[in-house]
Amino acid sequence: MTTSPPPIPSVSWKILFVVCLLLASIFPIQIVPSAERSRPGANGHVSGKQGEVLWINVPISQPKAKVNGLFLKRKIPFFPHGDTNFAGIVGIDMEDPPGIQELSITVHSDTGTDHLSYSVLIIREDYTVQHLTLPKNTVDLDAKTLKRVLKEKKELTETFHHIGARPLWDGPFLEPVNGKVTGVFGSRRVINGQSRNPHSGEDIAAPKGTPVQAINKGVVVKTVDHFFSGKGVVLDHGVGLFSMYFHLSEIDVTSGQTIQKGEALGKVGSSGRATGPHLHWGIHLNGSRINPYSLTSLPLSNE
Numbered sequence: 001m002t003t004s005p006p007p008i009p010s011v012s013w014k015i016l017f018v019v020c021l022l023l024a025s026i027f028p029i030q031i032v033p034s035a036e037r038s039r040p041g042a043n044g045h046v047s048g049k050q051g052e053v054l055w056i057n058v059p060i061s062q063p064k065a066k067v068n069g070l071f072l073k074r075k076i077p078f079f080p081h082g083d084t085n086f087a088g089i090v091g092i093d094m095e096d097p098p099g100i101q102e103l104s105i106t107v108h109s110d111t112g113t114d115h116l117s118y119s120v121l122i123i124r125e126d127y128t129v130q131h132l133t134l135p136k137n138t139v140d141l142d143a144k145t146l147k148r149v150l151k152e153k154k155e156l157t158e159t160f161h162h163i164g165a166r167p168l169w170d171g172p173f174l175e176p177v178n179g180k181v182t183g184v185f186g187s188r189r190v191i192n193g194q195s196r197n198p199h200s201g202e203d204i205a206a207p208k209g210t211p212v213q214a215i216n217k218g219v220v221v222k223t224v225d226h227f228f229s230g231k232g233v234v235l236d237h238g239v240g241l242f243s244m245y246f247h248l249s250e251i252d253v254t255s256g257q258t259i260q261k262g263e264a265l266g267k268v269g270s271s272g273r274a275t276g277p278h279l280h281w282g283i284h285l286n287g288s289r290i291n292p293y294s295l296t297s298l299p300l301s302n303e
């Protein structure tokens with residue numbers, strides 16, 4: 001296990017560390033090297049763009065403490081990290097309102113309960129607009145199809161309710177497949193001239209049959225065959241972090257199975273509503289939709 005702070009990658013805008021402020025004697029100030037932009041400003045806040053992940057270190061040397069965060073009404077579980085820290089990953093949803101928001105952290109320990117409060121400045125991301133033309137019956141849904149789509153959406157949302165107490169991941173996150181990004185996270189979609197929901201993941205084009213690998217260790221929480229997303233796999237990585245892999249031609253895992261980082265989950269395809277073979281890669285983090293590439297930039301060490 002390394003004790004020195006992890007190196008900061010060059011694409012540091014994707015990574016943000018919160019420098020903890022002194023609020024009680026059990027929380028000494030900890031300065032974590034970070035990108036210039038993510039250092040607290042004169043008014044003490046840190047900043048992150050819509051769709052980014054914040055990695056939060058809180059110096060607490062009581063491993064039995066219970067630490068929970070709250071950000072925009074979303075609960076954030078914290079977990080022991082090293083001997084003297086708790087850590088948490090906070091997602092800024094792609095549509096969270098720009099401006100200053102509070103991140104509050106509650107620490108229950110042998111010495112009582114402490115409340116920490118930080119300001120996070122959410123910066124607007126400049127999303128692109130993507131125009132798509134698709135078969136009419138896959139855009140203007142009939143009543144039966146609409147009912148199916150709503151049921152599938154509800155099913156998927158329910159899979160995110162299980163919040164594991166500990167992270168299951170093991171070192172840095174990987175890309176699930178090599179290919180060309182053809183559908184950018186957050187892009188505003190205009191389909192057949194109609195404004196639709198923004199794109200909540202990354203689309204990576206690759207030949208049909210290309211193996212899709214797990215971006216990190218996790219448990220298969222669900223496999224699906226949905227109208228829009230086709231054949232897909234949802235992996236639970238613990239502490240409210242889920243990765244999703246859609247439009248597969250083939251699923252090679254089953255629910256409940258533990259998957260190692262890099263293990264094949266299935267193959268690239270164009271099942272569901274897709275214009276060609278590609279992987280839709282999505283991340284759900286405690287109620288927020290996150291840019292998947294903000295996870296691969298997390299400076300996690302192999303322990």
Ligand SMILES: [Zn+2]
Binds near residue numbers: 202279281
């Ligand atoms: Zn997509």
